[in-house]
Amino acid sequence: MATETPHVSNPHLLRDIQKLGAFDVSACFSCGTCTSVCPLSDGTTVFPRKIITYAQLGLEEKILASPEPWLCYYCGECTDNCPRGADPAGFMMATRRWLTTKYDVTGISKRLYGSKLAEWIGIGLLVLLAGLLAFWYHGPIVTSTVALSTFAPIQLVELADWVVLGVLSVFLLVNVFRMYYYTVLRIPGKRIPFSAYVKNVLILPITFFTQYKFASCKKDPKKHWFSHLSRYLGYAMLFVLAVFLLSEWQTDTYYPLWSPIMLLQYAAAGLLIYGLSGPLYGRLKKTENQYKYSHSTDWMFLLLLLATALTGVAVVTFKYTYLPWAAYITYAFHLMLVTALLVLEVPFAKWSHMAYRTFAPYFAKLQALRGTPLAGGSKSG
Numbered sequence: 072m073a074t075e076t077p078h079v080s081n082p083h084l085l086r087d088i089q090k091l092g093a094f095d096v097s098a099c100f101s102c103g104t105c106t107s108v109c110p111l112s113d114g115t116t117v118f119p120r121k122i123i124t125y126a127q128l129g130l131e132e133k134i135l136a137s138p139e140p141w142l143c144y145y146c147g148e149c150t151d152n153c154p155r156g157a158d159p160a161g162f163m164m165a166t167r168r169w170l171t172t173k174y175d176v177t178g179i180s181k182r183l184y185g186s187k188l189a190e191w192i193g194i195g196l197l198v199l200l201a202g203l204l205a206f207w208y209h210g211p212i213v214t215s216t217v218a219l220s221t222f223a224p225i226q227l228v229e230l231a232d233w234v235v236l237g238v239l240s241v242f243l244l245v246n247v248f249r250m251y252y253y254t255v256l257r258i259p260g261k262r263i264p265f266s267a268y269v270k271n272v273l274i275l276p277i278t279f280f281t282q283y284k285f286a287s288c289k290k291d292p293k294k295h296w297f298s299h300l301s302r303y304l305g306y307a308m309l310f311v312l313a314v315f316l317l318s319e320w321q322t323d324t325y326y327p328l329w330s331p332i333m334l335l336q337y338a339a340a341g342l343l344i345y346g347l348s349g350p351l352y353g354r355l356k357k358t359e360n361q362y363k364y365s366h367s368t369d370w371m372f373l374l375l376l377l378a379t380a381l382t383g384v385a386v387v388t389f390k391y392t393y394l395p396w397a398a399y400i401t402y403a404f405h406l407m408l409v410t411a412l413l414v415l416e417v418p419f420a421k422w423s424h425m426a427y428r429t430f431a432p433y434f435a436k437l438q439a440l441r442g443t444p445l446a447g448g449s450k451s452g
């Protein structure tokens with residue numbers, strides 16, 4: 072049964088969120104310009120000023136109950152127009168990191184986001200562990216051809232793949248359930264009929280596979296939308312290749328270069344490299360306001376993902392150019408990077424945002440059906 076959300080003020084809330092970003096909402100004088108220019112703020116989901124106000128007042132439970140930080144697509148329009156330089160877009164990004172630490176029950180997210188050292192140690196340990204496993208359990212090294220499945224015994228790799236996937240799925244599903252609890256279940260109001268859950272469920276695949284909200288960005292909407300969509304589809308294809316089609320791509324067989332499995336690999340690598348180039352270039356050159364500050368976890372995620380894509384491309388290249396040692400060594404590095412990427416990023420850091428962003432519009436709809444929307448503002452500010 073839903074209970075009234077307690078409105079106890081947490082005096083450290085703003086400081087806690089601020090640790091995860093570089094915005095300055097103390098400069099905010101609540102003019103509402105950010106909300107009025109935000110292309111995605113609408114109806115019962117009005118932001119970012121409302122969320123900033125919650126943070127300034129220490130209303131932790133209100134922020135936990137808000138799907139809005141996940142509805143913001145970080146276009147930077149609000150920051151560009153803020154008369155006080157408070158960087159509301161950066162604030163929304165930092166709030167997403169803070170929420171990620173709140174959904175995660177293990178405390179790992181908090182450590183990753185809170186300390187660069189913890190992040191490096193976590194990644195280092197996972198890379199080392201995967202490297203040792205590859206060293207101890209690799210199969211015969213065939214040098215007359217490139218035999219990936221003989222070098223990395225497919226049964227062992229598949230077993231490890233499914234075990235890791237199972238454990239990570241449990242963590243991620245628990246986190247998504249906690250998001251649902253905070254944003255829907257705990258909100259007081261009318262009971263939501265089961266039919267409403269079913270009727271709205273299509274929002275999930277539509278959001279995931281189209282990323283249509285990004286097309287609302289005022290600045291170069293097609294470029295932003297396509298870059299974001301490329302990353303999402305690239306992640307999805309990488310996931311399908313690594314989990315469901317592992318024995319097809321990590322194989323001793325040489326497929327024709329234009330076979331479906333090869334085309335899928337080209338598409339995954341191409342989409343990922345294209346989708347990552349925009350945010351990496353933007354962060355390096357600080358081309359736009361929203362790229363001026365990057366948390367270390369942003370860099371780590373983008374670089375790990377890029378390195379994973381590039382080592383994957385290199386393995387295939389070495390295989391088809393008949394360079395066995397180069398292919399095996401690169402494949403071992405690829406497995407080490409994939410392990411760190413999946414274990415840390417899927418349930419605890421940036422990759423989990425993909426799930427929260429996908430569920431946010433669904434939970435926002437369900438929350439609205441409660442009949443007591445949390446919205447504390449209007450589009451006009």
Ligand code: SF4
Pocket residue numbers: 098099100101102103104105106120123152153154155156157158159
């Ligand atoms: S635009 Fe938004 S963040 Fe900037 S001062 Fe106005 S209300 Fe505050």
Ligand code: SF4
Pocket residue numbers: 108109110111112118119142143144145146147148149150159160163
């Ligand atoms: S970054 Fe863009 S989507 Fe996010 S709050 Fe600002 S204007 Fe809205």
